[in-house]
Amino acid sequence: MTRITGGSRAAFWALFAAPAVWMTAFFVVPLSVIWAYSFGRTLGLTQVDVTGTLANYARVFDPVYLWIFAKSLVFAGATTAICLVIGFPYALVMTFASNRAKIGLLLAIMLPFWTNLLVRTYALMAVMRTEGWINDGLGAVGLGPFEMLHTNFAVITGLVYVHLPFIVLPLFSTLDRLDRSLIEASLDLGAGHLRTIFQVVIPIVWPGILSALLLCFIPALGSYLTPDLLGGTDSQMIASVIERQFKRANDWPFGAALSFMLMYLTLAAMAWRALAERRAVLRKAR
């Protein structure tokens, strides 16, 4: 039954064995352990008794934690929406720029993306704190100082700052594939630029926009560092709560349940994206 085609059996195993073993040992096993722990009970400091209980998942639905989940979804949603508004015109300019300008604009958006996340977050901290130069500048004209750092505003700004490339790059790749004669036709027939964008461009590239939105939403939802450094006590997201269960509160089973809830949300978003893409392909085929 085990048919291997494309080459000899020996060559296949020579290539396949090492990555498969590695993935199993250091990815599948650790995640399975966490999954098993989510049905367990804390015994000692690092000991967990897997009893098959659902108590940890029941605790996730405690209003305190539901509120944190809701807040994380709102933060990630707001981040995605703002990124779309900021990123769409940028991607549009990139699409219609000359080849050299295109490379420049691409590099400009990628360079911060390659910069360490911690460094970027720290840069925002330095700018936004009460002694930072934004407040300094506002103070010079008689305003402020405003408490910006350690607020929800800072968290969303930080998330937008970090996730902008996640939306610009996929938007650019869909806009780049758009048939330009459609825009020309719309303009020739008398529609303005804004109307053309909203009634012609956006409906055509909608599947691509949806996919870009998810590519931004998924990592934003699981953010740990940004809310940790920029947020205050009331701007915690799921990841901060998970970290606390594992490091300070030492309630591994509950932390494991929270991790898997986050994982399920992520995978659901991925599945939805795959489904939407397939539907778009089918619609085109019809």
Place this chain on the structure above:
Amino acid sequence: MGRRRAPGPLDYARRWPLRLWVAGVMLFLYLPLASLIAFSFNDSRRTIRWQGFTFGWYGRLASDDALIAAFANSLTIAAMSTVVSVVLGAMAAVALWRFRFPGRSAFDGVITLPIVVPEICMGVAMLVFFGTIAPWPRDLAWPFDLGAIAIAHITFSFPFVTVVVRARLASFNREMEEAARDLGASELRALWDVVLPHMRPALISGALLAFTLSLDDFVITFFTAGPNTVTFPVKIYSMVRFSVTPEVNAASTVLMAITVILTLIGMTLQGTDIAKTEGA
């Protein structure tokens, strides 16, 4: 003809409201980073006002033993992770590209999971794995004490290498390999002499990707690092938590410069390499 041509209907890149928008985005992206770099040269402990140029903070970094040790750890881990990631990533890519086998789509799915799984989930999984299931021996000599972190880094890096290499393999002309086989090369020999050279640009960019991913990672390392195995980002994090100081600015600038330089080198190398293989 002295006047500049008015923008054509599709010249969105030349319309001023859009240009203004792009300029705004650039300011948003670069102003914080630029001020971070600028204040790392500021001759004042308080990071608000410009007091004159100095390299003093960099000098202080160079004499901070804990920071240098963390930096050495980071580079060592990144080197280990890069070598293993490239080998594993390339093997997985060729296996997926060449062969049809039972469980292929499952393997394909599992190997892309580390790219999408939230970092925090992978971090805690590694914490538990190296904490209870397979404890990494405690007092090993350097650099073996970094093994746990290196393993975690390889696990999230090599799928990225696989993605890059697979994209490159898609452009491979199978007839070249068949020609080699017809001329008497064995299967492995044909892979080594014909397929591998075609993969080279992807291997280079995959290696740089793996290196920067490892050097940059904070969240997963944060959960696998022990008190004696601190990496550069973890060290910076503990400094950042403490306060905003010019030393942190200087350390951040160093880290930023390394990543940017490596990436630019990688892009140039890859560009010339592809031009060479395609042009010849």
